[in-house]
Amino acid sequence: MASTTSTVESSDLDVSQFRHTPFYCEENVYFLCKKLCTNRMGDAREADLFVVFISNEKKQIPLWHQKTSKRADGLVLWDYHVICVQRKKEGEFPFLVWDLDSTLPLPLPLGSYVSQAIRPSFQISPEFQRLFRIIHAPILFRHFASDRRHMKDSNGNWMAKPPDYEAIVAEDGTIHNLNEYMEIKAANVYPNNNIDVKDAIFSWKLGAVVNDLEEFFSHIL
Numbered sequence: 753m754a755s756t757t758s759t760v761e762s763s764d765l766d767v768s769q770f771r772h773t774p775f776y777c778e779e780n781v782y783f784l785c786k787k788l789c790t791n792r793m794g795d796a797r798e799a800d801l802f803v804v805f806i807s808n809e810k811k812q813i814p815l816w817h818q819k820t821s822k823r824a825d826g827l828v829l830w831d832y833h834v835i836c837v838q839r840k841k842e843g844e845f846p847f848l849v850w851d852l853d854s855t856l857p858l859p860l861p862l863g864s865y866v867s868q869a870i871r872p873s874f875q876i877s878p879e880f881q882r883l884f885r886i887i888h889a890p891i892l893f894r895h896f897a898s899d900r901r902h903m904k905d906s907n908g909n910w911m912a913k914p915p916d917y918e919a920i921v922a923e924d925g926t927i928h929n930l931n932e933y934m935e936i937k938a939a940n941v942y943p944n945n946n947i948d949v950k951d952a953i954f955s956w957k958l959g960a961v962v963n964d965l966e967e968f969f970s971h972i973l
Contacts, residue, residue, distance in 0.1 A: 818853055
């Protein structure tokens with residue numbers, strides 16, 4: 753596993769160039785995708801950037817190697833989490849994961865991220881099973897918006913300090929729809945190898961929900 757990780761590490765990658773605010777993973781990934789395109793490290797027009805919302809009906813998903821964890825293994829039980837998956841046309845690893853909230857190297861091959869952060873082989877209760885909503889980045893830019901209302905308590909107080917920049921407004925003018933992306937149900941999962949799932953990823957506002965991240969991306973090489 754160590755050799756897999758080191759192969760894609762970039763000695764001159766300055767992680768501080770990416771905006772990061774703890775507990776605002778959806779905004780972190782939104783701007784990470786924008787930055788990758790600006791720096792020509794990615795090109796959304798070439799269909800190589802995907803935003804992945806991870807959650808389930810219970811809004812309880814275990815992920816390992818998370819910065820906010822106080823455990824040695826980095827385990828956190830999130831209500832939802834968001835990462836970026838990048839398709840690479842060249843190199844040994846066709847898909848890389850960008851997770852700014854992870855203590856793992858950045859970026860990391862998809863297989864390594866899944867095995868270390870998601871740990872599908874780890875026996876967990878069915879209620880904690882992770883589901884994945886995948887959206888092509890240009891579609892997300894066009895439709896996604898968040899006014900951060902989900903981070904305020906019933907008295908209107910912030911539960912976590914918000915970013916110091918303006919909230920994200922969608923290209924289509926929408927002010928807030930984060931809840932739509934966070935709502936992930938087993939009934940919405942596409943069957944493996946469904947021929948329509950790729951069309952949904954590249955054309956639908958909310959993309960498509962799958963239950964196996966590696967299985968899905970193995971079909972879009």
